[in-house]
Amino acid sequence: MTEITRRNFIATATLATGFALAVQPVSAKAIATDTQGLVAGAVKIPVKDGEIPAYRAQLNTGGNFPIVLVIQEIFGVQEHIQDVVRRFAKLGYLAIAPELFVRQGDVAKLSNVDEIRSIVAKVPDAQVISDLDATVDWAVKSAKGNATRLGITGFCWGGRITWLYAAHNPQVKAGVAWYGRLVGNDTELTPKHPVDVASILTVPILGLYGGKDTGIPLDTVEQMRDRLKSSSSKSEIIVYPDAPHAFFADYRPSYREREALDGWQKLQAWFKQHGV
Template structure:
């Protein structure tokens, strides 16, 4: 079991994972590989309140004032798939950054069992995550040629839930896309709110992409979220792919559904453009 790192004396020294999540081996043959040609891509350190956290960033090698995309990990950490997603954005002219948001609680990329990963992720406070994302945005603007007025966020599974929450936390976000993030749940001290709790007050336009056969996110909760969004000013939308399971975008996993994943990516890019990112 990973040793916990005390927050008071926290300085993240671990390196970002270069491979895929150990907990989801073997890796699918359908993996997308985006090269770094023409990009600046690799590990960086983000200054945060109690030290530094590692992150992976990718951006065009030339130019400046890039639109910023925060890429929020699944529970498996910032492994090769998440890093590849940042490179996909960078090849399109974005500065994309995926911060390691669990690192204080443990390095999940080195664990081979989902049963070992879940207890670590459960210890991650939402307040810590939101603060770290604020710090990541600040770093992107000051140190990486990012445009503070063109900020977007996207996340997958655990990161899908965070996408909704961060958009409520930071109204400067121009657009977000949440991939199959949990919408309802029991409030705890560490996770006091879920997307459904912030939906009616949301001002940032979020596109939710969900699977009709996701056994972990019942369709009735998706419909509840849609109902709550009707009273918001955000003009958010939710798309459900009827035959898609959970994690249908994750091309390294058996859950991958190429048609739905490609349609979702196309919708994401259109959503960003439509909302000025």
């Protein structure tokens, strides 16, 4: 796969249709949310160096919608993430998931997870943060979004970004991070991690983690909890003891219905509690 250069990514960037190749076959438990009563589909978000594709959904009547940024897993803004966006829209939100890897490559068309990880590893946090700022701006100016009721949620890779973006943008009212990595090596592309920003966090974040997640050791979860004690954010972390990584991903074998449904209910309550 040839890396998409900044000169040509605008022309080649498209949103995924269906599920990513790397997650086939798709589980029969995959949830399918319809578009009845919604405006839903691909949009283009103007960013510093062009535009990026995104998937948005909102009710087809009304306005002044609370905004939810939905942040992708490593598999991109594929059907599962698009379905989550529609679920939020059915609840009355303007939900939007920008494709945050598009400059580095099209992960939805890759079947090899190692190739996907090599693309994701090239994505700078600064680029992601800037693109999310642009997405919020678009939601307010072009889609009847209410800037004073902004929430964020993300899964896996997107869970980590949820913590980082909330630290960057104190205008976020609340966030929910699903099994996002909390520690890591400091590099030029990833200079900080959630544990590094926890103590200065002012936005309340609910972290949802799995006790049997082999990629996120529980000692790092406890380290994050300890750091959060010195913040003013009143953030919380819940660990589901028997859940593996990606327990919300209903299209994958890792799905755990009981924990996923409980987490979804807790997310809604968290957003309501904090004004999203």
